[in-house]
Each structure stands twice: as C-alpha cells, then as structure tokens.
Amino acid sequence: MAHVRRDLDPSASPLDYYGYELRRRRDSAGLTLGELGSIIFCTGSLVGQIECAQKVPTREFSERVDAALGTEGFFSGLVGLVLQSQLPSWFQPYAAMEAKATYISTYQCQVVYGLLQTEAYARAVLATGNPGKLDEQVAARIERQRILEREQPPLLLVVLDEAVLRREIGGVEVMREQLRHLLDLGERRWLRIQVLPFGIGEHANLVGSFNLLRFDKDPDLVYTEDVISGHMTASPETVREATLRYASLQAAALSVEDSAELIKRVLEERYGQHSGPDQLSVA
Known part of the structure; x- marks a missing residue:
C-alpha cells in the first residue's frame, strides 16, 4: 500500500516538528522513503510513519538519520525533547527539574526508582497502568536515564525498601537482570544504594515514596505521587x-556494603541466580 503524505503543523508538538523536519530534509536530499530507509537499516514505511508523527523515533534512528542526511546532530538533539513529550503531561515538569538537579535523594517503597530501572523492568511496571503507547513510555523512561551518563551526573542517594527487591515484577528473569543492574550501578562513586530491611519494622516514612531534588541555584523541591498524578513543592516546611x-531513613537503612550483600542474597535465594563477579559483569 502506498504511503499517504500527511501535512504536519510543526508547531503542534515536538513529534510533529520532528516529522516535518525529517520530511523536509529528506526531500532536500532527493531521497525517497525507501532510499532513506535502506541507508539507515529500516523500512521506508517506518520513515513515513515517523514523518507523519504516527510513530515515535528512537535515539538510534535519530543518530542514523543525522549520519545519512549530514544534519550534524539535529535529530539526535531533537529526539530527547520528542521522547520527553511522551511522558504523562503531569510528569513532564518533574522530569525537567530532575534533569537539572545536582543532588537527588529518593526513598522508594514499591518499585525501583525510574532512573535505575532496566528496560524490561520499566516495561513491566508501566504495563500495570495504562498500556497505551507502552513502547513510547518505555523509551521516554530510558531517555530520562541519560542524565546518569553525563560528564557530571547528579549525586544520587537511593533508599529502597526490602520489599522492592522481593516484589517480583515482570518475572524471574526480569528481576535477575534488575538486581544485577542495581549491583552494577552501585559501583559508581556518585551513586549510593541502601536497603531498608524488613527487620527495622516501623520507620520514619510509612506513608510512601518521595524524592528530594537539590539544585545549584533553584530552591530545593520535594516530589510525591498519588493515584492520579505527581506533586512538586518548594515549601520550606515540606522540604x-x-x-x-x-x-532518618538513611540512618535506619543498611550500609551501602551490607545493602549490596542483601541484594546479592535475594538474587540467589529468591531468583535462583548466583551473583559472583562473572554474572555481575554482564549487567
């Protein structure tokens, strides 16, 4: 079936702007959909769907387009904005602040913090909500994690309830990969992962998870979520x-070293995975 061209309003959304520019620059290069697809190892149909804002481009797709069209990083730069726009509208302001933060501390009692999730774990978590556009939501979550690869990533302090390790999300293989990933991340000097063990009993924040963001110039923020949406506040009293x-949670939690040992133990005992050096290296 021939691909039907659809005119886009480039000001409608980042995705529309991406599609508009892709078509314009492909036409300027004198390439058909199929020809560009062949160069970047995908189908012409996929290129057409992205040009019509019917599909969301990946970072890999964008990098290949930049190389093929000589657009000097234009699409690689734009794709971050496109993927951010796929986040829930109520979450986008938090994601923007998270990307600016120089210091992030988080307590999570249900699931692994989004910045530390593997793709498979993220997919399983997101599928429990509204699974519409699941691929796009997963891609957007993984895109958020790029702040951890910066030359100067934020200092990230994480306290995970032990329940997070033992709650099987996505199946045994997904949990194995996720816990190995936590152990691997724990080797980074700017990231500290502590586990709040069941043995503590009642503690300072039985009401739920929260994130605390600090910045070089902006006021500190506290972020929480309810069933419907998320909430940010810079109220000095709340901060x-x-x-x-x-x-208090940090003080009650296991040390970083003991937390890693508990993660290894859960990995072995609950998910049947020996966590020696050979296994950790592939995380």
Missing part, C-alpha cells in the same frame, strides 16, 4: 520535613 525523614 525541611522531607530532609529530616530522609536522614
């Missing part, structure tokens, strides 16, 4: 209370 609660 002070969250800071005190987080300090």
Whole structure:
C-alpha cells in the first residue's frame, strides 16, 4: 500500500516538528522513503510513519538519520525533547527539574526508582497502568536515564525498601537482570544504594515514596505521587520535613556494603541466580 503524505503543523508538538523536519530534509536530499530507509537499516514505511508523527523515533534512528542526511546532530538533539513529550503531561515538569538537579535523594517503597530501572523492568511496571503507547513510555523512561551518563551526573542517594527487591515484577528473569543492574550501578562513586530491611519494622516514612531534588541555584523541591498524578513543592516546611525523614531513613537503612550483600542474597535465594563477579559483569 502506498504511503499517504500527511501535512504536519510543526508547531503542534515536538513529534510533529520532528516529522516535518525529517520530511523536509529528506526531500532536500532527493531521497525517497525507501532510499532513506535502506541507508539507515529500516523500512521506508517506518520513515513515513515517523514523518507523519504516527510513530515515535528512537535515539538510534535519530543518530542514523543525522549520519545519512549530514544534519550534524539535529535529530539526535531533537529526539530527547520528542521522547520527553511522551511522558504523562503531569510528569513532564518533574522530569525537567530532575534533569537539572545536582543532588537527588529518593526513598522508594514499591518499585525501583525510574532512573535505575532496566528496560524490561520499566516495561513491566508501566504495563500495570495504562498500556497505551507502552513502547513510547518505555523509551521516554530510558531517555530520562541519560542524565546518569553525563560528564557530571547528579549525586544520587537511593533508599529502597526490602520489599522492592522481593516484589517480583515482570518475572524471574526480569528481576535477575534488575538486581544485577542495581549491583552494577552501585559501583559508581556518585551513586549510593541502601536497603531498608524488613527487620527495622516501623520507620520514619510509612506513608510512601518521595524524592528530594537539590539544585545549584533553584530552591530545593520535594516530589510525591498519588493515584492520579505527581506533586512538586518548594515549601520550606515540606522540604525541611522531607530532609529530616530522609536522614532518618538513611540512618535506619543498611550500609551501602551490607545493602549490596542483601541484594546479592535475594538474587540467589529468591531468583535462583548466583551473583559472583562473572554474572555481575554482564549487567
């Protein structure tokens, strides 16, 4: 079936702007959909769907387009904005602030923090909500994690409830990969992962998860979520209370070293995976 061209309004959304520019620059290069697809190892149909804003481009696709069209990183730069626009509208302001933060501390009692999730784990978590556009939501979550690859990533302090390790999300293989990933991430000097063990009993934040963001110039923020959406506040009283609660959680949690040992133990005992050096290297 022939691909039907659809005129886009480039100001409608980042995705529309991407599709508009892809078509314009492909036409300028004198390439058909199929010809560009052949050069970047995909179908002409996929190129056409992206040009019509019916499919969301990946970072890999964008890098190949830049190489094929000589667009000097234009699409690689734009794809981050496109993927961010696929996040829920209520979450986008938080993601923008998260990307600016120089210091992130988070307590998670249900699932692994989004910045530390593997793709398979993220897919399983996101599928429990509204699975419409699941591929796009997963890609957007993985895109958020690029802040950890910066030359100067944020200092990231993480406290995970032990329940996070033991709650099987996505199946045994997904959990094996996720826990190995946590152990691998724990080797980074700017990232500290602590586990709050069941043995602690009641603790300073039984009400739920929260994130505390700090910045070089902007006021500190506290972020929480409810069933419907997320909430950010810079209220000094709320920030002070969250800071005190987080300090209590850190004090009650296992040390970084003991936390890694517990993760290894859960990996072996619950998910049947010996966690020696050979296994960790492939995480």
